[in-house]
Amino acid sequence: MTHTTSDESLNEPIDTTIDGLTEQKQSSSPRLSRQGWGLWLLGALLLAGGTWGILQLTRSAHSPETALAPAFAVETLTIRSQPIVNTLELSGSIRPIDQATLSTRVMGRITKLSLESGDRFRKGEVLAQIDVTDMTAQTNQAKSGVVQAQSVVMQHQAELSRSQAMLNQFQAQKIETQAALQLAAIDQRRMATLRADGAVSQEQLDRANTVLTQAKSKVAQINAGIGQAQAAISQSNAAIAQFRSAVKQAESGVTSADINESYGTIIAPFNGVVIQKLAYEGEMATPGMALLKVENPDKLQLEIAVPEEKLRFVRVGQSVKVRFDAVNQTLNTTIQQIVPAADPKSRSFLVKIPLNNSGRLISGMFGRITLPLGEKQQTILIPADVLMQRGQLQGVYVVEKSGSQPIAVLRWVKVGKVQNRQVEIVAGLMSGDRIITNKINQLSDGQAINPQP
Known part of the structure; x- marks a missing residue:
């Protein structure tokens, strides 16, 4: 409602007061001091200010200027x-x-490390490449030890062959000497019999005894040689x-070296890129020192932590999808x-989804x-492009009437979930509300509009 006040009604009390004060001044001007005049002027000013404030407070919220503003044509x-369908949305990295x-x-010392972040391999x-000159020397020393040990083995194998040949020779001679020994023993027994009968001389018997003794000695020598050869073997x-x-052991040292x-030498374990x-x-470089972080960008997966209740x-x-x-x-x-x-802290389970990376x-x-x-469930959906963003707040323009x-x-x-450029409204709107769908950046709160169906 608009309140109007005529100038005459406002001025009447003021004029009456001024006239009264003027008459009083004329009748008692000798007794009115300058301080009294000052108080009178201050009261007049306060009265005028109060009257103006009342006029401003009683003015309608829709001032004539607003009412006269042209209505803005909008689509609703x-x-x-x-x-x-109720859905569960899960996200991950x-x-x-x-x-x-x-x-x-x-x-x-690192002698080669030319790759940079983003380089593929x-x-x-x-x-x-790490300088391992000391280890190369150890490897060469270990290889030399292998050669020396192999040389000694070959020498003993040659000695073994000679000892085996001597053993074979002695064994062959032993057969001959044993045959000669048996023959000498038979001949000695025959000579002894014949000597007892007086058929042969003592000299012939002594000769047979000597041959038998020599045969036994030769057999003993051969047996001794066989024993020595076997010991050498x-x-x-x-x-x-x-x-x-x-x-x-030396070969193991070479392998270890x-x-x-x-x-x-650091070899790439797979096709990848330097991260x-x-x-x-x-x-x-020291043992265990990290040089590069790498990964394969062509083999990726989405990892999602799913709460146990889901x-x-x-x-x-x-x-x-x-x-x-x-x-x-x-x-x-x-x-x-x-x-x-x-996970013991979040009580969630890790879900892995492989991805075919398109690059x-x-x-x-x-x-x-x-x-x-x-x-x-019953849900209110509105187009995503009708939302207004003001800092952390989101809103929409709704059609209402002022008179x-x-x-x-x-x-x-x-707002809730966003699907197919449609936004779920959790709170703030009801079924049947009429929202403005265009020119939202040109509107202001409380602006008169001409809604189109």
Whole structure:
């Protein structure tokens, strides 16, 4: 309501007061001081200010200027709640399947490390080289020890061969001497018999006895030679076994030295890319020192931490659509693994979903999946482009009426999920509300509008 006040009604009390004061001044001017005049002027000013303030407070909220502003033509949409399938949205991050932090197991100066972050490489390529000159010397020394041990084994094998040949020779001679011994014994017994009968002389018997004694002596010599040859063979076999063990030990030392020397060469374990360079050429590397962080960008997976109360909606082999907003891409894939152990802090289970990388996905990107729960609920959906963003708040312009004039009123809302450019409204709007769908950046709260159906 607009209140009006005539100038005459306002001026009458003021004029009356002034006239009264003037008459009083004229009748008693000799008694009125300057201080009295000052008080009189102050009261008049206060009265005038109070009158102006009352006029401002009683003015209508819709001033003549606002009422005279032209209505703004806008398009509107009457919202209705609709049944939609209740879904579960889970989000996670892309992680590489193949990843490694490459380090060295030896001490030495880094002589080669030319790759930088972002450089790609192939499996089997030399990525870094450590100076292992000392280990190379140890390897050469171990190889020399192997050669020496093998040489000693060969010498004893030659001695074994000679001893074996002597043994064979003595054994052959033993057969001959034993035959000669048997013949000499038979001849001696015959001569002894004949001598007893007086058929032969004593000289012939003595000769037979001498031949028998010589045969026995020769057999004893041959047996002694056989024993010596067998002892030499045993010694050679023992020496060969000993030095063969030394050869194996030396060869083991060579293998160990070769392995240690190979630790100075860092080989790419898979096709990949350098994520972080942790050392540089010329630096001194120590055992366990990290040199490069690498991963395979062509073999990625989405890792999602699923709360234990939501795990019943997820299963291995389940088909899902993975959405990546950063690259505006959606992939069809399946859940490959659910780690059968919960995180003790978050009480969540890690779900792994393999991804076929098209070259646009990068480790660390955010992705999400939406799983249907099989339940429907009444939900209000509005176009995403009708939302107004004011700091952390979101709102929409709603059509309301001030008297008979439609106006745009900014109403703050609480939003939920976003699907197919449709935003779920959790609070702030009701079914039947009429929202403005265009020119929202040109409107102001309380502005008169001309809504179009």
